[in-house]
Amino acid sequence: MLYCPAMSNFRPDAAIVSEIVPSPNHSERRGVTRPDMILLHYTGMTSAQDALRRLCDTQAKVSCHYLVFEDGRVVQLVPEARRAWHAGVSVWQGETDINSRSIGVEIANPGHDFGYPEFPADQIEAVVALCRDIIARHSIRPQRVLAHSDVAPARKADPGERFPWRRLHAAGVGLWVEPAPISEGPALGPGEHGPAVRELQAALAQYGYGIAVNGVYDEATKIVVVAFQRHFRPARVDGLADPSTFATLHRLCKTCASA
Numbered sequence: 001m002l003y004c005p006a007m008s009n010f011r012p013d014a015a016i017v018s019e020i021v022p023s024p025n026h027s028e029r030r031g032v033t034r035p036d037m038i039l040l041h042y043t044g045m046t047s048a049q050d051a052l053r054r055l056c057d058t059q060a061k062v063s064c065h066y067l068v069f070e071d072g073r074v075v076q077l078v079p080e081a082r083r084a085w086h087a088g089v090s091v092w093q094g095e096t097d098i099n100s101r102s103i104g105v106e107i108a109n110p111g112h113d114f115g116y117p118e119f120p121a122d123q124i125e126a127v128v129a130l131c132r133d134i135i136a137r138h139s140i141r142p143q144r145v146l147a148h149s150d151v152a153p154a155r156k157a158d159p160g161e162r163f164p165w166r167r168l169h170a171a172g173v174g175l176w177v178e179p180a181p182i183s184e185g186p187a188l189g190p191g192e193h194g195p196a197v198r199e200l201q202a203a204l205a206q207y208g209y210g211i212a213v214n215g216v217y218d219e220a221t222k223i224v225v226v227a228f229q230r231h232f233r234p235a236r237v238d239g240l241a242d243p244s245t246f247a248t249l250h251r252l253c254k255t256c257a258s259a
């Protein structure tokens with residue numbers, strides 16, 4: 001409450017919320033009556049309190065619905081009925097107004113620029129409980145629980161390859177398939193072109209990534225492969241479509257089709 005202007009208060013939407021700290025940075029959802037996506041972020045700042053201050057700063061023009069502290073405390077900043085400003089320029093399944101369709105969850109972590117520590121267990125437990133609550137109330141499908149880096153791969157790396165997606169999936173949150181083991185073998189990479197590149201791009205686009213299917217392994221393709229690996233094949237994040245990346249992507253598309 002210290003850092004935010006006194007806006008009209010509201011009741012928490014999720015049971016795990018311990019405090020309301022209203023942010024002024026929100027607007028009306030456009031074209032959707034209820035959110036059908038959860039977008040997970042890390043704050044990318046050394047202090048969670050600084051992040052909270054920024055998420056409430058009128059000048060910064062950013063916000064989220066929930067902020068999860070390292071110790072598992074959950075603060076709500078924006079009512080779920082409102083459009084919080086967390087996604088920025090983004091695309092998923094051809095939709096570009098991700099803020100209107102999503103619930104934004106910021107997870108306090110300094111991120112890649114500041115040493116990228118592991119996410120504490122208490123924090124992840126809180127993220128799981130919060131997401132389960134949101135998923136149940138809005139019937140959000142597993143494949144619609146996404147990373148900021150999934151919808152904005154050229155700009156964002158959060159919550160990053162250390163985020164435990166497997167653990168979330170085991171608790172009923174999000175889609176996950178066991179990554180195919182990494183083996184040495186021919187990998188597609190920048191500069192290559194042809195049907196195999198086109199097949200890769202088509203599968204990534206089918207899953208939801210904003211990628212042109214042009215048969216050329218351009219910089220944009222590499223960037224999307226990096227985003228895919230951060231989420232689904234985190235053991236090696238290098239932007240090269242090696243056999244494990246291909247196999248994991250195929251498993252994922254198959255699972256998604258039957259989900």
Ligand SMILES: [Zn+2]
Nearest residue numbers: 041042148158
């Ligand atoms: Zn983010």
